[in-house]
Amino acid sequence: MSVNYGSKRVVVGAHYGLKDWLAQRVTAALMALFTLVLLLQIIFTSGDMGYDKWASIFNAEWMKTLTFTVILSLAYHAWVGMRDIWMDYIKPVGIRLLLQIFTLVWLVGCAGWAIQVLWRL
Amino acid sequence: MTEIHKKRPEFRNINAFKDLTTYRLPLAGWVSILHRASGAMMFLLLPFIIWLFDTSLSSEISFTRFSSAFIVGIGFCPAWFVKLVVLALIWAYLHHLSAGVRHLYMDTHHAVSKEFGKSSAIVTLAISWILTIGLGAKLFGLY
Numbered sequence: 001m002s003v004n005y006g007s008k009r010v011v012v013g014a015h016y017g018l019k020d021w022l023a024q025r026v027t028a029a030l031m032a033l034f035t036l037v038l039l040l041q042i043i044f045t046s047g048d049m050g051y052d053k054w055a056s057i058f059n060a061e062w063m064k065t066l067t068f069t070v071i072l073s074l075a076y077h078a079w080v081g082m083r084d085i086w087m088d089y090i091k092p093v094g095i096r097l098l099l100q101i102f103t104l105v106w107l108v109g110c111a112g113w114a115i116q117v118l119w120r121l
Numbered sequence: 122m123t124e125i126h127k128k129r130p131e132f133r134n135i136n137a138f139k140d141l142t143t144y145r146l147p148l149a150g151w152v153s154i155l156h157r158a159s160g161a162m163m164f165l166l167l168p169f170i171i172w173l174f175d176t177s178l179s180s181e182i183s184f185t186r187f188s189s190a191f192i193v194g195i196g197f198c199p200a201w202f203v204k205l206v207v208l209a210l211i212w213a214y215l216h217h218l219s220a221g222v223r224h225l226y227m228d229t230h231h232a233v234s235k236e237f238g239k240s241s242a243i244v245t246l247a248i249s250w251i252l253t254i255g256l257g258a259k260l261f262g263l264y
Binding site: 025028029032035050051054055058078081082085103106107110113114117120121 | 157160161163164167168171174175177178179180181184218221222224225228
């Protein structure tokens with residue numbers, strides 16, 4: 001059995017964590033902040049929430065910038081999480097690679113769509 | 122060890138069909154696996170979430186389409202099904218958020234003890250379920 005920890009570990013390119021661990025937490029904090037900011041704006045909107053009020057929330061330049069950052073954060077966060085799931089449960093390398101490619105395509109596609117929605121507002 | 126003390130069961134190479142049904146997970150374990158499940162669920166439903174974002178935001182006309190999805194349904198999906206999926210997403214988001222905050226809290230300042238693991242798991246589950254029930258009742262028009 002090869003050593004898979006410490007300085008003699010066999011490096012197989014799984015990043016060994018710190019960067020992704022940190023990125024996952026930083027992006028999580030950003031998304032939590034976004035949730036709070038959006039929630040406060042909804043709460044302090046007077047009257048019924050119609051299209052105009054909803055759209056004007058995302059129309060503000062700073063909110064657009066924050067939302068853009070959150071979309072990218074979400075993609076990165078979900079990538080780290082899904083990769084963890086594939087690494088834990090899917091052992092055959094070929095299937096794992098396929099699922100990881102699917103994850104990347106899925107996330108990049110979704111992020112692109114969301115950014116497009118944001119941009120044409 | 123006396124005869125009364127039953128030997129604790131050992132779990133190795135957990136079999137999804139034989140062992141998982143009898144395996145009693147502690148509450149912190151439930152929070153953990155649900156954190157993962159809710160994350161995976163939101164990942165798979167991401168196109169639907171962005172569809173909601175798109176239709177609600179793009180134009181007045183698309184906003185009407187967005188609202189009517191919750192009243193008369195959309196395509197082959199009846200409104201109750203749309204609401205059910207949204208409710209599942211609400212739960213997933215709330216659970217993922219509160220379990221995530223619990224993670225950050227444990228990461229940053231606090232020595233992790235068995236007791237804290239359990240009590241914080243209870244708080245996490247309580248917050249996500251109470252808010253889900255509250256928002257779900259609103260979504261289905263109970264108040």
